[in-house]
Amino acid sequence: GFGEGRAFAFPLDVTKEDQWIYALEEADAAMGGISVLVNNAGISRGGDIEQLSLDDWRLVMSVNVDSVFLGTKHALRYMRQNQPGSIVNVSSIAGLIAAHNSPAYNASKAAVWLLSKGIALHCAKQGLDIRSNSIHPTFIDTPILDPLRQRFGKQEAEAKLARQIPLGRIGEPADVANLVVYLASDESRFMTGAELKLDGGISAM
Numbered sequence: 001g002f003g004e005g006r007a008f009a010f011p012l013d014v015t016k017e018d019q020w021i022y023a024l025e026e027a028d029a030a031m032g033g034i035s036v037l038v039n040n041a042g043i044s045r046g047g048d049i050e051q052l053s054l055d056d057w058r059l060v061m062s063v064n065v066d067s068v069f070l071g072t073k074h075a076l077r078y079m080r081q082n083q084p085g086s087i088v089n090v091s092s093i094a095g096l097i098a099a100h101n102s103p104a105y106n107a108s109k110a111a112v113w114l115l116s117k118g119i120a121l122h123c124a125k126q127g128l129d130i131r132s133n134s135i136h137p138t139f140i141d142t143p144i145l146d147p148l149r150q151r152f153g154k155q156e157a158e159a160k161l162a163r164q165i166p167l168g169r170i171g172e173p174a175d176v177a178n179l180v181v182y183l184a185s186d187e188s189r190f191m192t193g194a195e196l197k198l199d200g201g202i203s204a205m
C-alpha cells in the first residue's frame with residue numbers, strides 16, 4: 001500500500017563516502033533493513049578523446065563508477081543482515097558498445113559492467129544470497145537527453161535516436177523500472193553476474 005511511512009528519501013552526493021555511510025545508516029533505521037541497492041546516478045559529458053577535459057573525465061568516472069564502488073562497499077554491511085538481497089547497477093548499452101565521442105561515458109559504464117560481476121562473485125564466495133547484475137539501456141526518455149534535444153530540437157533529436165533502434169523508438173523510464181523490479185525481486189533469484197541489455201535490438205545488429 002501507499003501512504004506515510006512507506007517511502008523514504010535521503011539525498012546524498014554519491015561520490016562522497018561519508019554521505020553514503022550516513023544515508024545508508026539512516027535508510028536502514030527508517031526501513032528496518034536494506035535488501036536492495038540500485039545504483040542509478042549517472043552523468044555524461046560530451047567531447048571526443050582530444051576535446052574532453054581531464055576535469056570532465058574525472059567527474060564522469062567519479063559519479064558513474066565511484067558511486068557503485070562506495071554504495072556497494074557500505075551497503076553490504078546492512079544487506080548481509082537482510083538476505084536475500086539484490087544489487088542492480090545501471091550501466092548502459094554504451095558500456096558494451098563504443099562511440100567516437102563519449103570516451104568517459106563508455107569507459108565508466110564498461111567499468112560498472114565488470115564491477116558488477118566482481119561484486120556478484122564476491123557475494124557468492126562469501127556464501128551470501130545477494131545478487132549483483134548490471135543493466136544496459138539504450139536511449140531512454142529522460143533529461144539526460146536534453147543536450148541533444150537542445151542541439152537538434154526535440155522532435156528531430158528523438159527521431160534521430162529512434163532511427164538507430166530496431167524497435168523504432170526510444171525507451172521509456174517504465175521500461176527500465178520494470179527490469180529493475182525483476183532484478184530486485186526473488187523472480188530473478190538464480191541470476192547473478194549477468195548483464196541485461198534493454199536496447200530495442202541495437203546490439204543484435
Ligand SMILES: NC(=O)c1ccc[n+]([C@@H]2O[C@H](COP(=O)([O-])OP(=O)(O)OC[C@H]3O[C@@H](n4cnc5c(N)ncnc54)[C@H](O)[C@@H]3O)[C@@H](O)[C@H]2O)c1
Nearest residue numbers: 012013014040041042090091092137138139140142143144
Ligand atoms: N536516459 C538514457 O538514455 C540512459 C541510457 C542508458 C543508461 N542511462 C543511465 O541511467 C541512469 C539514470 O539516468 P537518467 O537517464 O535518469 O538521467 P538523469 O540526468 O535524468 O538523471 C541522473 C540523476 O543522477 C543524479 N546525480 C548526478 N550526479 C549525482 C551525484 N554526484 N550524487 C547523487 N546523484 C547524482 C542527478 O541528480 C539525476 O537525478 C544513469 O546512470 C545513466 O547513465 C541512461
